[in-house]
Structure formats: structure tokens, C-alpha cells
Amino acid sequence: AQSVTQLDSHVSVSEGTPVLLRCNYSSSYSPSLFWYVQHPNKGLQLLLKYTSAATLVKGINGFEAEFKKSETSFHLTKPSAHMSDAAEYFCVVSPWGGQNFVFGPGTRLSVLP
Amino acid sequence: DGGITQSPKYLFRKEGQNVTLSCEQNLNHDAMYWYRQDPGQGLRLIYYSQIVNDFQKGDIAEGYSVSREKKESFPLTVTSAQKNPTAFYLCASSIMVDEQFFGPGTRLTVL
Numbered sequence: 538a539q540s541v542t543q544l545d546s547h548v549s550v551s552e553g554t555p556v557l558l559r560c561n562y563s564s565s566y567s568p569s570l571f572w573y574v575q576h577p578n579k580g581l582q583l584l585l586k587y588t589s590a591a592t593l594v595k596g597i598n599g600f601e602a603e604f605k606k607s608e609t610s611f612h613l614t615k616p617s618a619h620m621s622d623a624a625e626y627f628c629v630v631s632p633w634g635g636q637n638f639v640f641g642p643g644t645r646l647s648v649l650p
Numbered sequence: 651d652g653g654i655t656q657s658p659k660y661l662f663r664k665e666g667q668n669v670t671l672s673c674e675q676n677l678n679h680d681a682m683y684w685y686r687q688d689p690g691q692g693l694r695l696i697y698y699s700q701i702v703n704d705f706q707k708g709d710i711a712e713g714y715s716v717s718r719e720k721k722e723s724f725p726l727t728v729t730s731a732q733k734n735p736t737a738f739y740l741c742a743s744s745i746m747v748d749e750q751f752f753g754p755g756t757r758l759t760v761l
Contacts, residue, residue: 546690552732571665571749573752578738578755578757579751579754579755580654580656580740580753580755581693581740581742581752582752583749583751586749627693628694629701637695637698638683638695638711640693640694641692642691643690643691643692649740
């Protein structure tokens, strides 16, 4: 069975400082992993995805994530936070070859001026 | 413009009424999904469909029904049997083994 843990329900950073949103997963297969962002009352937008190619994945808006199999982690980072990054972030795992997504509970990112 | 549309954006329902939420996609995706999102929680899968005229229950299907008569459309009916329907509903679609694309959502409120 697959599961996703997002270690922080809320992260607060100052504008211009680094962002780290943590995600750990469990999967019986070689998973695909995704990060999505959701702004208030909006749908989800894909930030980046890992599908067994390069372990360091670059996404949109300066975000990147590193797949570490030994640690079963897929943490999301950004070198410098912007006010527009304030949103809810979801880590998602999907078993290889399937499309059934398992969502983490989400991390709310606040960016302080 | 390719994408997923959901309508209406806001929906109000009286207790005991059935309501239908629309989801349409022009991405030519085979698979479509319905999720429910409650405040401060992740998404929970209601139903999904991998092909026309076929659909499967997700984790919380009780009180909901769907149909998939056309590839582009996957409407969700919230029936009176759903005891706590107030939530944000998200529709998504995908190619079979790739990321899911999400619509803008419908907020349903029971009066």
C-alpha cells in the first residue's frame, strides 16, 4: 500500500529566504512522485514530477525536489521565497504504471514580508 | 485552449436534494477523477473512470454517483444519501500513467 506523510502542516518563512517542505512516502512499487500547489479556492497545479529519470527534479517557479530512495523522501525546496508562493502544497505518490494518486495532507506555506 | 472546466463555481443545496456537478475536458484524456476536499485536509477520491462507460468507486463513494457516457464528460451527482456534502469538489483527468490535471473546483454548500 502507498502512503504519504508531510511532516509539517504549516511552514512560515520570510520573503527571500529558502523554502523546505518535507515529504516522506511508502510504496510497494517504484513510485511516481509529484508536488502540486493550490492557491485558495483554486484547483491544483503541478509543480514538478519524478518518474524514475533524474533524481533531482526541477519544476516551475524555481522549485525543485530530490528523490532519495534510501530515505523514502521527496522534499520540495526553493532558494528564495516570494510572496506569491504562499499557498497549500501537496505531495502525491502513485504506483509505477498506475494512475491512482495518494495525496498527503498538505503543507500550508506562509511568506512574511 | 485545452483544459478542464467545472461548473458551477458555487452551488447551494437544500437538504434532501440531489445536485449534479459538471466536469468537462478537451485534453483527450482517457481517465477522469472526482475528489472531495475538506478544510485543512488532503484530497479524497470519490470515483474514477479509465474509459467511457466504465467507472470505479474510490475511497468515499457512498452518497455519490457518476456517469461516463462521453470521453469529455464525467458528471458527479451528490445524492440526498450523502450526509455531509458541504465541501470543495475537484475534478481531474490524466493520460493513463501520467500526472493528473485539475479543474478549478466547485464549492458545494448545504443550506
